[in-house]
């Protein structure tokens with residue numbers, strides 16, 4: 001029930017800083033400007049250290065979580081602008097930026113888990129995360145169980161009460177675009193739940209709204225969006241982010257102010273880039289699905305995606321990534337990626353240039369043959385990161401490259 005209004009007091013003026021009613025794209029334009037003074041663009045605080053007028057002030061800064069005017073490994077105003085923007089877009093109380101997505105993920109895993117703890121992680125993961133969980137965690141006495149994120153209830157079933165401290169998911173997953181159900185992960189009680197939302201960005205899904213505790217991004221990708229910044233970020237409650245900050249200050253994988261500035265610049269155009277890339281990916285996915293050299297196309301916008309209904313439920317757009325398999329295996333894959341003329345062969349994603357990647361030989365090269373199969377990666381699997389070129393130039397480019405491998 002609304003409170004009765006007191007006719008004798010004047011109506012409260014709207015708070016000009018309140019952006020809660022705005023659309024996410026508008027928030028992405030406005031957010032993270034607290035330290036801009038009158039500059040429209042972010043100010044680059046390219047300094048390692050800050051002058052403190054007294055030792056009392058120095059002591060206060062040295063012990064304050066998130067201090068952003070003490071020493072840049074602890075915090076920095078440009079980096080803080082980026083952190084504030086991500087926190088706002090994710091609906092989080094706080095965020096901490098890192099030198100890369102892996103910096104953020106390793107802080108979450110190693111900062112929150114101790115010897116004897118157990119992690120439930122999804123099997124379909126970016127290979128760097130998978131290797132961290134598979135190789136570093138056992139060295140520190142942390143046990144990890146991998147589950148198939150596409151099987152309902154698989155995360156909850158693998159939890160060991162009193163032992164499992166962390167549940168780690170990635171959705172959509174790299175590179176097969178498998179989805180994890182955010183409502184299901186958010187409903188888990190006990191362990192801290194984490195979602196790597198890199199492929200979606202905060203404009204496509206907000207895991208915290210589903211009850212997830214922490215969201216991580218490789219902001220190197222679509223958030224910074226121009227292949228010129230290596231950057232990661234974690235967002236969640238003040239309490240969890242402060243805890244991570246205490247670890248991050250010792251870990252030293254802090255974001256550079258320059259990369260954070262590029263992260264903020266990227267956020268301003270994220271909405272239009274995502275819409276364009278999603279539309280192009282949809283068109284290309286439909287063309288590839290009908291092509292005789294292609295055996296399977298994975299794209300959350302296709303009716304054939306096995307989790308299409310889940311995609312519609314938790315994502316506002318299907319995104320700019322798609323993955324397909326070539327009938328001719330490795331040789332077909334090699335011929336294809338070496339004959340595109342508009343799309344370029346490179347790892348990474350989310351930038352203006354369309355990139356084709358051969359996961360089995362690059363991003364996931366360290367996985368065993370069995371692990372590759374478990375991740376849905378075949379010798380002829382190609383991942384595509386749609387750029388901002390005209391889509392018909394890309395359709396023509398893919399068609400000419402595919403013509404070279406037709407029997």
Ligand SMILES: Cc1ncc(COP(=O)(O)O)c(C=O)c1O
Pocket residue numbers: 100101102103126128170174196198199217218219220221230231232348
């Ligand atoms: C889903 C996902 N998470 C994390 C990472 C790691 O990010 P970074 O390269 O910024 O360390 C990547 C890199 O490709 C990724 O695709």
